[in-house]
Amino acid sequence: MSGEQPTLTTDGSRRSLKESAIRAVLFGCAALSILVTGGIILTLGIDAIEFFTRVSPVDFFTGTDWSPVIRPYSYGVLPLILNTLLVTVLSAFIALPVGLAAAIYLSEYASERMRSIIKPGLEILAGIPTVVYGYFALVYITPFIDDYLFQVSTFNALSASIMVGVMIIPMVSSISEDALSAVPDELRQAGYGMGATKFQVSTGVVVPAAVSGIFSSFILGISRAIGETMIVVVAAGQSAKMIYPGNVDEVVVSSIETMTVAMVKLVTGEISADATQYKAMFAIGITLFAMTFALNLASTLIEMRYREEYK
Amino acid sequence: MATESSDTDWFGDGSETGAIRGRLFAWACLGATLFGIGMVMILLLYVVMDAFAIGQPNTAPWLDWGFLTNATSRFADEAGLYPAIIGSVMMMGVIALSALPIGVGAAIYLEEYAPDNKLVRFIEINIGNLAGVPSVVYGLLGLAVFVQIMNLGMGTVIVGGFTVGLLILPIVIISAQEALRGVPDSRRQASFGMGATRWQTTKNVVLPEALPGILTGTILALGRAIGETAPLLMIGAAASVYSPPSGLFDRFSAMPRQIYAWVGMPQQEFQYGVMAAGVVTLLTVLLLMNASAILIRNKYQRES
Numbered sequence: 001m002s003g004e005q006p007t008l009t010t011d012g013s014r015r016s017l018k019e020s021a022i023r024a025v026l027f028g029c030a031a032l033s034i035l036v037t038g039g040i041i042l043t044l045g046i047d048a049i050e051f052f053t054r055v056s057p058v059d060f061f062t063g064t065d066w067s068p069v070i071r072p073y074s075y076g077v078l079p080l081i082l083n084t085l086l087v088t089v090l091s092a093f094i095a096l097p098v099g100l101a102a103a104i105y106l107s108e109y110a111s112e113r114m115r116s117i118i119k120p121g122l123e124i125l126a127g128i129p130t131v132v133y134g135y136f137a138l139v140y141i142t143p144f145i146d147d148y149l150f151q152v153s154t155f156n157a158l159s160a161s162i163m164v165g166v167m168i169i170p171m172v173s174s175i176s177e178d179a180l181s182a183v184p185d186e187l188r189q190a191g192y193g194m195g196a197t198k199f200q201v202s203t204g205v206v207v208p209a210a211v212s213g214i215f216s217s218f219i220l221g222i223s224r225a226i227g228e229t230m231i232v233v234v235a236a237g238q239s240a241k242m243i244y245p246g247n248v249d250e251v252v253v254s255s256i257e258t259m260t261v262a263m264v265k266l267v268t269g270e271i272s273a274d275a276t277q278y279k280a281m282f283a284i285g286i287t288l289f290a291m292t293f294a295l296n297l298a299s300t301l302i303e304m305r306y307r308e309e310y311k
Numbered sequence: 312m313a314t315e316s317s318d319t320d321w322f323g324d325g326s327e328t329g330a331i332r333g334r335l336f337a338w339a340c341l342g343a344t345l346f347g348i349g350m351v352m353i354l355l356l357y358v359v360m361d362a363f364a365i366g367q368p369n370t371a372p373w374l375d376w377g378f379l380t381n382a383t384s385r386f387a388d389e390a391g392l393y394p395a396i397i398g399s400v401m402m403m404g405v406i407a408l409s410a411l412p413i414g415v416g417a418a419i420y421l422e423e424y425a426p427d428n429k430l431v432r433f434i435e436i437n438i439g440n441l442a443g444v445p446s447v448v449y450g451l452l453g454l455a456v457f458v459q460i461m462n463l464g465m466g467t468v469i470v471g472g473f474t475v476g477l478l479i480l481p482i483v484i485i486s487a488q489e490a491l492r493g494v495p496d497s498r499r500q501a502s503f504g505m506g507a508t509r510w511q512t513t514k515n516v517v518l519p520e521a522l523p524g525i526l527t528g529t530i531l532a533l534g535r536a537i538g539e540t541a542p543l544l545m546i547g548a549a550a551s552v553y554s555p556p557s558g559l560f561d562r563f564s565a566m567p568r569q570i571y572a573w574v575g576m577p578q579q580e581f582q583y584g585v586m587a588a589g590v591v592t593l594l595t596v597l598l599l600m601n602a603s604a605i606l607i608r609n610k611y612q613r614e615s
Contacts, residue, residue, distance in 0.1 A: 015508060022510045023424055029416030030425070033438045033484070036477055040448060043455035101343035109337045121348040127531075127597060128351070129538025131567045132590050136354045138574065139582055169347040199333030220443060227445025229541035230567075234574050260447045264544050267450075273459065285451040289444065296443035300436055 040289060047282035054276050060283060066240035066257070068266060068277045075280055077287065079240040083256040086243060087161045087232060088225040090252070094165025095221050099172025100214060106173070107180035108202045126170035134234025137163040142235065155237025155255040163231050172221040175303075179213020180206055216299040223295035227288060229260040238265055259284050355594070361587035374588035382553040383569060387580030390573075392589055397555035398468065398548075398563035399537055399596075405472020405559065406479065406536050411529050414483030418525075421484070422491040423513050442481035449478040450545025458546060466547035469559040474542045479532045486528025490521040523611035530604040534597050540567040566593045 052060070055075045063076020102122065106115055141159040145152050152158060183206050191201035207214070237255025240262065241247075257265075266281040364370040373387075381391025417438075425431040453474030457463045463470045494517050502512040518525075549564045550572040556563040564572070570589040573581050 019508050019510055023420075026416050026420035026424055029413045030420040030431075030434050030484075032413060033417065033434060033441055033481065036441060036452075036480070037437055039456060040444070040452050043452060043460075044448075047455065098343045098347055101340040102347070105337070105340035105344050109340060114341075118344055118348070122344075123601075125347060125351055127534060127538075127601060129540065129567055129593060129597070131538070131540040131571055132594065135570065135574070135586060135590055136351075136358070139586070140354055140357055166347050166350060173344075197330065197333050199336050203336070223443055227443075227447065229445065229447040230571070233541075233544075234571065260445065260541070263447055263451070264541065267454070267545050267547070282451065282455075285448055289448045292443060292445055292448075293440060296440045297436075299443075300439050 041286075044282050044286040044289060047279050048286045051276065051279035051283040054279070055283075064242045066262065068262075068280055069269065073276070075276075075283075077259070077284060079242045080257060080259045080262050080284065081287075082243040083157070083236075083240065083251075084226055084258040084260070086157055086248075086251065086256065087164060087228075087236065087258055088222055090157065090161030091165035091168065091225045092218075092222055094162060095168040095172050095225070096218050098165075099169045099217070099221065100176055102169065102173035103176035103180055103214075103217075104202055104207065107177050108198070108206060122170040122173060125166065126174075128167075130167060130228065130230040131234065133163045133167050134160075134231040137231060137235035150253070152253040153237070153255050155235060157236055157252050157254070157256045160232045160234075160236035163235065164225050164228050167228070167231065168221045168224050171224060172217045175217035175220060176210070176214045179210040179217070182213065183209045212302050212305060216302040219295050219299040219302070223292045223299070226295070227260065227292050229264065232258045233261050233264050236261065259288050263288075358587045358590050361583045362591040364584070370584070373584040374591055378585075378588050379592070383551045383572070387576075387578060387585050390581070390585045392566060392569060392592055394552045394555040395564045395566045395569035396592075398471075398552070398568075399565040401468045401556060401559070401563065402472045402475065402565055403533060403537060405469055406476040406533065409473060410476030410480050411483060414480050414529075414532075415487050415525060417480075417484045418487030418491055419513060419518075422488050423509065423517065438481045438484055442485065445541075446478055446539055447541040447545060449474060450542035452477065453542060453546045464560055464562070466549055466562045467560050468556050468563045470546050471543055471548055471563060471565065472559075474546050475536045475539050478539060478542060479536045482532045482535060483529055486532065487521075487525045490524025490528060491517060493524055494520045523607050527604045527608045527611075530600055530607070534600045534604075537565075537600070538567055538593065538597060540571055543568045544571070566596070 060075055060077050062078060063074060064078050065074040065076045066079050067074045102118070106118060110118065137159040138155075141162055142152060142154065142156060145159060187205055187209055188201050191205040196204065236258065238257050238261060239255045240257040241251050241254065243251050263281050263284050266277055269277070271277045360366060362374040363372040377389075378391045379396070380393050381389055382394050383392070384390045421431065421435065425434075453470060457470040457473050458465055463473075498516050498520065499512055502516045507515070543565055548568045549562045551569070552562065552564045566589065570586060570593065573586045573589060576582070576585075
C-alpha cells in the first residue's frame with residue numbers, strides 16, 4: 001500500500017476514486033458547452049426581455065424605422081433584418097455556385113497535383129481575418145467598381161457582399177467536397193457502365209447522391225453570412241434603409257446597416273447600461289442568435305441523415 | 312437494337328457524346344475555383360505593395376522596424392502597432408491557459424469516456440452548433456458575463472481572452488476529437504490488457520500519440536483567435552492604446568482592433584499605408600502560425 005507503484009489488487013479503491021474524479025472533471029469540460037449555450041440564451045434573454053417591456057415586440061419586429069440614437073427614437077428591426085438578408089442573398093450568389101463548383105472540381109476532376117495547389121489555396125482564404133476582408137472591400141473593391149463598372153457609394157452593400165461571398169467559399173466547398181467524396185465509387189462505376197460521360201456521372205449521379213450534404217453546406221454558408229460582422233462594419237456603412245420591391249437596385253449600391261453593424265454601433269456609442277438603446281443590442285443579438293442557431297441545427301440534422309445513408 | 316448502326320454511332324464526334332460539354336463543365340468548375348483564390352491573391356498583392364510603398368518612389372515603406380516598435384499616432388508617419396502586438400500576445404496567453412485545457416479535456420471525455428447516450432449526443436450536436444454562432448454574439452455574451460456580472464472590467468486583457476477563448480472552444484474540441492479518433496484502438500486495448508486504468512491509458516498511450524494532431528488543431532484555432540475583431544469591439548477593447556498593457560486587468564488593444572480603428576482615419580496615408588502595413592503584419596503572424604501547424608503535421612505524418 002505504501003509503495004510507489006500502486007498495484008492492481010491493493011490500491012483499488014484509491015485508484016477508482018482518482019479515476020472517477022478525473023472522469024468528473026473531464027465531463028465538466030464537455031458540459032461547459034451546454035453552459036455556454038445556456039449562458040447565451042439567459043444573458044441575452046434577460047436584457048432582451050427588459051427591452052421588450054419598454055418597446056413592444058410587435059413594434060420591434062414590424063417597425064420599418066430604425067433610429068436608436070436620433071430622436072424620435074424608434075426601434076423597428078425590420079430594415080436591419082432586410083439589409084442583413086440582402087447581404088446574405090448577394091453573397092450566396094457568389095459563394096454557393098463557386099463553392100459547389102470548387103467541390104465538384106476537387107472531388108471529381110482535379111489531378112493530385114491540382115488538388116495539392118487548390119486545397120491549401122482555399123485554406124488560406126478561410127484563415128484570413130474578416131477585418132482584412134473588410135479592408136479589401138473598402139479600399140480596393142469599392143474603388144474598382146466605382147471606377148470601372150458603375151457608381152457606388154463609399155460604403156455600399158455590393159462590395160461587402162462580394163467579400164462576404166468570397167469569405168464563405170472555402171466553407172461551402174470543403175463541406176460539399178466531403179459529401180461528394182462520401183458517395184460510394186460503385187455509383188460512379190455503375191454510371192460509367194451505362195456509358196455515361198464523366199460530366200453526366202458528375203452532375204447526374206454524384207451531385208444528386210450528395211445533395212443533402214451539399215444542401216447542409218449551403219445552409220451553413222448562409223448562416224455564416226447572416227452573422228458576419230467585420231466585413232459589413234468596415235465596408236457596408238451605417239444607414240438602415242428599408243427595402244421595398246421598387247428600390248432594391250438603389251439599395252444594393254448604397255450604404256446599408258445590418259443587424260451586426262447595428263450592434264457594434266450601439267456598443268461603441270457610449271451609452272449607459274440602463275438605456276433602452278443598450279438593451280436593444282441584446283434584443284438584436286438574441287434574434288441573430290435564434291436565426292443562426294436554427295440554421296446551424298437544420299444543417300447538422302440534414303448532415304446526420306446523409307451520413308447514415310452510406311454507412 | 313443497335314445491330315444496324317454504324318461505328319460512328321458508338322463513338323460519334325465530340326458534340327454527340329457530350330465530350331465538349333463535359334470539358335467546358337470541367338473548365339468552368341476550375342475557373343470558378345480559381346476565381347475566389349485568384350481574386351484574394353491579387354488583393355493580397357496590392358496590400359503588400361501598399362505596405363512597402365512599392366511603385367511609390369517618394370514614399371518610405373510603411374511597414375518597417377519603427378512600425379513594429381511605435382505606438383499608434385495621429386500622424387501616419389509615426390503610427391505603429393507595438394502596444395496592439397503585445398495586447399494580442401497577452402490575450403493569446405489567456406486563451407492558451409483557459410480554453411485549450413478545457414477544450415482538450417472535453418474532447419478526451421467525448422472520445423475516451425463518454426457512453427453513447429442521449430446526453431452525450433446532445434452535447435456533441437450542441438458543440439457543432441456553437442461553432443456556428445456568430446462571433447458578435449460571443450462578444451455580447453462576454454460583455455454580459457465577464458464585464459457586467461463578474462465585473463472584470465471593460466476591455467481588459469482577461470475579458471478579451473475569456474471571450475475569444477469561449478469562441479474558439481468548439482473549434483478546439485472538434486479538432487482535438489479528430490486527433491484522438493486517429494489513435495488506433497489496438498493501442499488502447501493493449502494498455503487495458505496490461506491492467507492500466509482508463510486515465511492511465513489516456514495519459515500514457517492515447518495523448519502522446521494524439522499530441523501532434525491536437526497541437527496542429529489548437530495552433531489553427533489560435534490563428535482564428537488572433538484575427539477575431541467583432542468580440543473585441545463588443546467587450547470594449549480600446550481603439551487606441553499608447554502603451555502596452557502591464558497586467559491582465561489592464562485595458563488593451565489587439566492587432567485587428569487597431570486596424571479597425573485606423574479604418575476611421577480619413578487620410579489617404581492611413582487608408583493605403585498604415586492600414587496596409589497593419590494588415591500585412593497580422594497576416595504574417597497568421598502565416599507563421601499556420602506554417603508551424605503544417606510543419607508539425609508533416610513531421611508527425613512522416614514518423615507514423
